[in-house]
Amino acid sequence: MLPGDIVKVVSISRWGGISQTDRKGILISTAYTGYDPMSTRWNVLLDGEVIIFSQKVLRKISDKL
Numbered sequence: 001m002l003p004g005d006i007v008k009v010v011s012i013s014r015w016g017g018i019s020q021t022d023r024k025g026i027l028i029s030t031a032y033t034g035y036d037p038m039s040t041r042w043n044v045l046l047d048g049e050v051i052i053f054s055q056k057v058l059r060k061i062s063d064k065l
Contacts, residue, residue, distance in 0.1 A: 001027060003029055004026065005026070005027045005062070006025075006026055006027075007024070007044065007058045007060055007061060008020075008022075008023065008025075008058075009024075009044075010057055010058075010059055012056065023046060024046075025046035025047075025051075026044065026045045028042070028044065028050060030042055030043070031043050031052045037055060038054070039056075041054055041055070042058060
């Protein structure tokens with residue numbers, strides 16, 4: 001994943017199941033880079049607001065606008 005990519009946010013349950021949501025946003029920058037790529041956190045522009053999400057709940061929809 002790279003800044004500028006369009007992503008959707010999914011919900012992960014305690015037992016590991018994935019639920020689709022209709023939330024979509026644009027990656028802005030990394031907030032934290034972890035040793036494990038799934039623990040990396042991203043600043044995501046979502047509905048005009050910047051929110052930090054873990055990479056494990058983000059799915060890439062398409063490349064840059």
